[in-house]
Amino acid sequence: MSLRSEKAHVISYAEALNEAVAQEMRIDPNVFVMGLDVDDHLGILGSTVGLVDEFGADRVFSTPLSEDAMTGVSIGSAMAGLRPIHVHIRMDFLMLCMNQLINIASKAHYMYGGAVNVPMVVRSIIGKSWGQGAQHSQALYSMFAHVPGIRIVAPSNAYDAKGCMTTAIRDNNPVLFVEHRLLYYTEADVPQEQFEVPFGVANICAPGSDVTIVAISNMVIESLRARELLDGIGIDAEIIDPISLVPLDIETIVASVEKTGHLLVVDNAWISCGMSAEIVAQVIQKASTPVRVDRLGFAPVPCPTTPTLEDAFYPNPATIASTAFRLLNPEMPDWAPDPERAALAYQQKFRGPF
Amino acid sequence: MNGAETRLYHAVRRIRRVEEVIAEIYPSDKIRSPVHLSIGQEAVAVGVCDVLGRDDVVAMTYRGHAAYLAKGGDLKAMMAELYGKATGSAGGRGGSMHLISMDHYVLGGSAVVATSIPVAVGYAFALKKEKKNRVVACYFGDGATEEGAFYESINFSSLHALPILFVCENNGFAIHQPLEDRWATPDVCKRVEAFGIPAEQIVSGDIFDIRNAAQSAVAQMKSKSDGPHFLECHTYRWREHVGPNEDYQSGYRDRADASAWFDNDPVEQLGKTLAADVRVKIDYEIESEIKEALQFAEQSPFPDESELEANVFAV
Ligand SMILES: Cc1ncc(C[n+]2csc(CCOP(=O)(O)OP(=O)(O)O)c2C)c(N)n1
Numbered sequence: 001m002s003l004r005s006e007k008a009h010v011i012s013y014a015e016a017l018n019e020a021v022a023q024e025m026r027i028d029p030n031v032f033v034m035g036l037d038v039d040d041h042l043g044i045l046g047s048t049v050g051l052v053d054e055f056g057a058d059r060v061f062s063t064p065l066s067e068d069a070m071t072g073v074s075i076g077s078a079m080a081g082l083r084p085i086h087v088h089i090r091m092d093f094l095m096l097c098m099n100q101l102i103n104i105a106s107k108a109h110y111m112y113g114g115a116v117n118v119p120m121v122v123r124s125i126i127g128k129s130w131g132q133g134a135q136h137s138q139a140l141y142s143m144f145a146h147v148p149g150i151r152i153v154a155p156s157n158a159y160d161a162k163g164c165m166t167t168a169i170r171d172n173n174p175v176l177f178v179e180h181r182l183l184y185y186t187e188a189d190v191p192q193e194q195f196e197v198p199f200g201v202a203n204i205c206a207p208g209s210d211v212t213i214v215a216i217s218n219m220v221i222e223s224l225r226a227r228e229l230l231d232g233i234g235i236d237a238e239i240i241d242p243i244s245l246v247p248l249d250i251e252t253i254v255a256s257v258e259k260t261g262h263l264l265v266v267d268n269a270w271i272s273c274g275m276s277a278e279i280v281a282q283v284i285q286k287a288s289t290p291v292r293v294d295r296l297g298f299a300p301v302p303c304p305t306t307p308t309l310e311d312a313f314y315p316n317p318a319t320i321a322s323t324a325f326r327l328l329n330p331e332m333p334d335w336a337p338d339p340e341r342a343a344l345a346y347q348q349k350f351r352g353p354f
Numbered sequence: 355m356n357g358a359e360t361r362l363y364h365a366v367r368r369i370r371r372v373e374e375v376i377a378e379i380y381p382s383d384k385i386r387s388p389v390h391l392s393i394g395q396e397a398v399a400v401g402v403c404d405v406l407g408r409d410d411v412v413a414m415t416y417r418g419h420a421a422y423l424a425k426g427g428d429l430k431a432m433m434a435e436l437y438g439k440a441t442g443s444a445g446g447r448g449g450s451m452h453l454i455s456m457d458h459y460v461l462g463g464s465a466v467v468a469t470s471i472p473v474a475v476g477y478a479f480a481l482k483k484e485k486k487n488r489v490v491a492c493y494f495g496d497g498a499t500e501e502g503a504f505y506e507s508i509n510f511s512s513l514h515a516l517p518i519l520f521v522c523e524n525n526g527f528a529i530h531q532p533l534e535d536r537w538a539t540p541d542v543c544k545r546v547e548a549f550g551i552p553a554e555q556i557v558s559g560d561i562f563d564i565r566n567a568a569q570s571a572v573a574q575m576k577s578k579s580d581g582p583h584f585l586e587c588h589t590y591r592w593r594e595h596v597g598p599n600e601d602y603q604s605g606y607r608d609r610a611d612a613s614a615w616f617d618n619d620p621v622e623q624l625g626k627t628l629a630a631d632v633r634v635k636i637d638y639e640i641e642s643e644i645k646e647a648l649q650f651a652e653q654s655p656f657p658d659e660s661e662l663e664a665n666v667f668a669v
Contacts (some may be wrong), residue, residue: 020577036529036531037530039532040529042530062535064500066502068502069502092465093466096501116418129386130387131388132388132449133449136451141406299662301663305438305446305448305656307656308438308656309446309657309661312662334401339407
């Protein structure tokens, strides 16, 4: 992380995204924002509110419901020198953009022998809770991580959201910007002026010596809470937020695991062929000491709408803590923390309909 | 004629009241599912479904309560689904946006706009091969016609002369975006006709106009196997895009724009044609049915955690 500024203010994740985009739009006339509903009164949960008033409808506009073609349109405009930010209120809708992103955007620079760049940002939000269900709460970034040529960032707090957005807009590659719905309500101290959070530099959110927990997106929040639960029984967990998934700062993770000997990856997605598999594989390849590993992620089913099954679908502080305990103490009986202590304040605050 | 009016009144009034009750319950958080209400749009659901046979098929969208009920979907199973209960139409796995009833040939909706259109076309493809004179009615919003899948689907359906009635519920908005900001030309029927599909625009919102148009389209598909038909039904969504409330204060539209639709309310229009005691009897029946369905939903159990992994793969 870059230096904390003197001139900081406490803003939400949504405000941080909004501020980063507005500040870059003020200094770079090539930056524009497009996507369904970016210019309505709700402004993508506040993250685009006010942009159309300041920059006008030429630079901030809603598109028809045509995600596939609109992705191609952003790619073409980026090749011609503009810097589009294409916004999707749900990551699920990226499946309509997949062809253009994978077959064109990710490989254009390569296939043109370096003669064109595709400097575009694709923003998408992962939904959770309130029965949004199978088609409105998917986290699909590992599908994109499989393919060379697309950067992927998943900031877990308002500070990183602002810094990563500035970096993303200035990057000369397609950047998939992964946002979690529940993070929108979290606040942090964020510098008022522009700053960049570099891609490929992980953040050690909390130091520890017994077990390394690598957590992605909002699982960082859940894992920090799990760390407190583990602390209550004398286990000292180190929490690492990779922030950017492509490129991935594997060195920081490996160094931590060499210290703790234990790695738990908590992904905000399914486990199979996901980021957790990638992180674990790279650690095993690179660590110079023996490592014990485990992984947590979504249950291997589509996300159910009913609250009882939805609760069982997601990792939470209690399952993270008990999995870490088992990783460290395979011979001991399972341990589960007190559920009341495990409850998260921000989850209690969240209400539907979305 | 009076038989039709009684039947249609029952159908539109039932949908209206069910959704009003959903909106009333919503703040209690018992329904933890995003609800896209059809209040104001009932005539399209009922006008088309009224001319379908029991084994004809309906596909719709996340705004699907009305079509589900109009096609005969069970109210108890719907309420239980909204409550996330094991007795729900999809056992609590689909929620409000994905009501289904294979027993009543309700193919259901999808939370991803336009994705159910090609699926409905595929179902029609199978029905054509089956040669039993069944048809599919496929509902979608004006916004859905902007997706590539829509044009690809109507082209294929026309090419193969499939028995499918496309029903565009044109309520003028996609969330908060008006049609003018999304369509290069205003006449979707002309665009559809270019694919060789007969298309009819109904601007009145009148349930009999919709029903007559649907009836003649379905009759032609069944008697002549003449391929797809298209209806563009103008209508108006009275409540917010998603959620239980009105939203005329939020600035993207005005209550005055809605007033013609309020005046033209199919529930009231049809209700006026009935004798007072006939109407009261129907209203009473509907309220009892809703009360019973709510009780059923409340008392039904949530799915057990042990069932989390059921149905991922078919056996
Ligand atoms: C592919 C896709 N893009 C965007 C959305 C978000 N979204 C949900 S409903 C909607 C508007 C659809 O409008 P329309 O088809 O006219 O149907 P209506 O909601 O008015 O019934 C949008 C944009 C989505 N669900 N799926």
